[in-house]
Amino acid sequence: MTKVFRLKDLDCANCAAKMEHCLNKIDAINHVSVNFLTQKMVIEADENEFETVMQEVVKVCKKIEPDCKIIM
Amino acid sequence: MKKKLIRIIVAFGLFIIIFTVDKIVNLGNVFDGVDGLWLPLGLYLVVYLLVGYDVIWKAIRNLFRGQLLDENFLMVIATFGAFGLAIYRGLIGQNIDGFDEACAVLLFYQIGEWLQKYATGKSRNSIAHLIDLRPDYANLLVNNEITKVDPYEVALGALIIVNPGEKIPLDGVIVKGNSDLDTKSLTGESLPRSVKVNDEVLSGCVNLTTQITVRVTKVFYDSTASKILDLVENAASKKSKTENFITKFARYYTPIVITAAAILAILTGLIINDWGISLYRALNFLVVSCPCALVISVPLSFFVALGVASKNGILVKGSNYLEQLNRANIFVFDKTGTLTKGNFAITAIEPKVNQKEILALAAIAEQNSNHPIARAIVAAYQHKIPNGYSLTNVAGSGVIATKDDETIYCGNAHLLENHHIKFVPYPSVGTVVYVAHNQSYVGCLVIKDEIKTETREVLDYLNKIPAKTVMLTGDNEAVATDVATSLKLTIYRANLLPQDKLSAVEELFETKKINDTLCFVGDGTNDAPVLMRSDVGISMGGIGSDAAIEAADIILMHDDLRGLIDAKCLARRTMQIVKQNIVFSIMVKIGILVLSAVGLANMWLAIFGDVGVTLLTILNAFRVKKKLIFKSTKKRAI
Numbered sequence: 034m035t036k037v038f039r040l041k042d043l044d045c046a047n048c049a050a051k052m053e054h055c056l057n058k059i060d061a062i063n064h065v066s067v068n069f070l071t072q073k074m075v076i077e078a079d080e081n082e083f084e085t086v087m088q089e090v091v092k093v094c095k096k097i098e099p100d101c102k103i104i105m
Numbered sequence: 106m107k108k109k110l111i112r113i114i115v116a117f118g119l120f121i122i123i124f125t126v127d128k129i130v131n132l133g134n135v136f137d138g139v140d141g142l143w144l145p146l147g148l149y150l151v152v153y154l155l156v157g158y159d160v161i162w163k164a165i166r167n168l169f170r171g172q173l174l175d176e177n178f179l180m181v182i183a184t185f186g187a188f189g190l191a192i193y194r195g196l197i198g199q200n201i202d203g204f205d206e207a208c209a210v211l212l213f214y215q216i217g218e219w220l221q222k223y224a225t226g227k228s229r230n231s232i233a234h235l236i237d238l239r240p241d242y243a244n245l246l247v248n249n250e251i252t253k254v255d256p257y258e259v260a261l262g263a264l265i266i267v268n269p270g271e272k273i274p275l276d277g278v279i280v281k282g283n284s285d286l287d288t289k290s291l292t293g294e295s296l297p298r299s300v301k302v303n304d305e306v307l308s309g310c311v312n313l314t315t316q317i318t319v320r321v322t323k324v325f326y327d328s329t330a331s332k333i334l335d336l337v338e339n340a341a342s343k344k345s346k347t348e349n350f351i352t353k354f355a356r357y358y359t360p361i362v363i364t365a366a367a368i369l370a371i372l373t374g375l376i377i378n379d380w381g382i383s384l385y386r387a388l389n390f391l392v393v394s395c396p397c398a399l400v401i402s403v404p405l406s407f408f409v410a411l412g413v414a415s416k417n418g419i420l421v422k423g424s425n426y427l428e429q430l431n432r433a434n435i436f437v438f439d440k441t442g443t444l445t446k447g448n449f450a451i452t453a454i455e456p457k458v459n460q461k462e463i464l465a466l467a468a469i470a471e472q473n474s475n476h477p478i479a480r481a482i483v484a485a486y487q488h489k490i491p492n493g494y495s496l497t498n499v500a501g502s503g504v505i506a507t508k509d510d511e512t513i514y515c516g517n518a519h520l521l522e523n524h525h526i527k528f529v530p531y532p533s534v535g536t537v538v539y540v541a542h543n544q545s546y547v548g549c550l551v552i553k554d555e556i557k558t559e560t561r562e563v564l565d566y567l568n569k570i571p572a573k574t575v576m577l578t579g580d581n582e583a584v585a586t587d588v589a590t591s592l593k594l595t596i597y598r599a600n601l602l603p604q605d606k607l608s609a610v611e612e613l614f615e616t617k618k619i620n621d622t623l624c625f626v627g628d629g630t631n632d633a634p635v636l637m638r639s640d641v642g643i644s645m646g647g648i649g650s651d652a653a654i655e656a657a658d659i660i661l662m663h664d665d666l667r668g669l670i671d672a673k674c675l676a677r678r679t680m681q682i683v684k685q686n687i688v689f690s691i692m693v694k695i696g697i698l699v700l701s702a703v704g705l706a707n708m709w710l711a712i713f714g715d716v717g718v719t720l721l722t723i724l725n726a727f728r729v730k731k732k733l734i735f736k737s738t739k740k741r742a743i
């Protein structure tokens with residue numbers, strides 16, 4: 034399943050790239066794309082695991098860019 | 106944004122004042138001796154904290170989160186280091202200076218950040234504006250009463266009213282009213298399209314002249330506008346190789362520069378035995394250690410390109426396709442509907458002296474048939490067709506029309522041979538329809554699928570690149586040869602069944618070189634597998650055809666092949682600018698690093714270089730939008 038999330042206050046392009054890199058390391062995620070310009074994150078993961086995946090996603094994002102919020 | 110701008114401006118003003126005063130009276134000498142350093146330090150520190158407290162706060166926060174390579178942190182280290190060095194120099198009795206530099210680094214860093222944010226925000230808005238198809242409401246008509254509702258709530262078959270100036274919210278069919286539609290946001294075409302009752306209208310078009318009533322045929326999520334929006338919004342998630350290269354580069358760049366800074370500090374310290382200078386040079390490294398210029402300018406260029414493309418009726422599903430289209434050098438075309446109009450037309454009537462009579466007789470015979478050839482004949486005969494004839498269809502041969510003692514034979518050679526009518530076979534690649542009247546041969550009509558007017562222009566362009574051009578067709582050899590030679594195609598494959606097209610493309614894949622990129626252009630009917638198999642699948646006349654939109658990578662919304670030239674030009678221009686940005690910013694960074702290493706660059710140069718290069722690459726990215734001249738669009742306008 035693929036879901037698109039809007040990102041609020043994603044301020045730096047390099048952080049977006051870092052986020053994408055770290056998120057792609059999460060096993061349960063098939064593919065992540067973080068786009069700085071559109072301020073969007075596209076996550077592709079198994080539907081059943083999506084909720085647990087999202088918790089981890091939030092954690093990773095918070096670590097890299099604490100100001101950035103994922104709008105669910 | 107605004108608060109920060111005010112803060113930056115205030116800090117900048119203060120900085121200028123302190124800086125000028127410092128240069129005139131030298132603040133370090135106001136008080137005698139070692140204590141003199143506290144005055145300039147204090148003043149500059151005020152500016153420093155004013156402009157950069159948020160950076161310092163972020164740096165500290167990131168430090169505790171283990172994000173040491175964060176740019177805020179690096180900037181703070183560099184500037185703290187510079188302050189530290191200046192204090193150290195003051196304390197050991199050297200010239201008191203360097204505070205201005207430390208302060209300026211953070212100030213210009215913030216200015217740069219702000220401008221960068223402003224520019225990207227602007228571009229984001231302008232692109233979003235370009236593809237503003239989303240309808241806000243629908244005027245639902247129930248029992249002669251109009252209510253404004255969310256387009257999402259409108260059911261299939263409901264009636265909606267679209268007033269002049271309003272966007273059509275959902276796909277549907279006109280039941281009342283004739284009007285002109287502005288399809289610009291959908292197709293890039295600037296000429297309005299006139300529509301009448303029973304015409305299909307697409308969401309995203311703007312109604313221009315008169316009120317129309319539309320019966321909804323597609324719910325919101327299936328409507329053209331939402332489909333296109335979806336597609337454009339998701340386009341950015343497919344990243345090009347260049348973008349991936351840049352993010353990878355950025356990941357290694359910062360650690361390498363920082364390691365280099367550490368090594369440099371120690372090495373030069375050991376060699377010239379002045380730890381102050383060696384540390385200063387290393388701090389310079391930190392200032393240029395953020396790869397932001399690259400990380401932002403490359404995706405921005407692609408982003409702008411995707412926006413420009415969709416504005417011009419070209420939907421690109423990802424920047425990777427733009428990259429591949431730029432490299433594409435094998436263009437495979439489907440013949441019917443792509444290179445040719447897909448409808449038949451009379452190209453010759455022989456002998457010429459009898460043209461009118463031949464056409465009139467043929468039209469009588471073919472008036473009731475639904476065959477494309479028959480329709481072409483009837484369409485060409487613009488007068489009223491006399492009736493009263495009884496028409497007999499001879500399967501696979503033609504039609505015989507009789508009225509009283511008059512007989513008209515209209516069909517292929519078999520028909521005339523079977524009725525023992527003498528005629529001269531006409532040599533032609535098209536379909537030849539022979540006409541005989543009362544047992545004597547009158548003449549023949551040659552009917553061919555017409556080549557689109559713009560096809561030649563497109564193929565000339567491709568041949569100039571030069572690219573290999575291939576045509577796939579289900580038509581017979583003769584027709585294929587004719588089209589291929591007249592269009593100067595490199596190769597063609599004839600007699601292909603729809604399923605053979607895929608294997609023909611597979612064959613091309615087998616013979617192509619590694620660096621060749623294959624692009625397939627089709628009209629979206631029957632060629633979904635080929636569109637998907639190709640490196641770049643382009644479908645044209647995409648509006649309304651779901652299969653084409655789904656299978657293709659690039660969709661030309663216009664039913665105009667010249668969109669291909671536009672797309673190719675745009676792809677080339679984008680890639681050029683991307684390359685310029687990459688080369689330019691890497692060169693500047695390396696240049697500053699080298700100059701800093703040998704002691705020729707101070708922090709001023711480092712920060713200007715870093716911020717400057719970011720801004721220049723951003724501006725350069727916008728050239729994708731500005732300088733691109735859509736060749737064919739221009740011609741169309743004339």
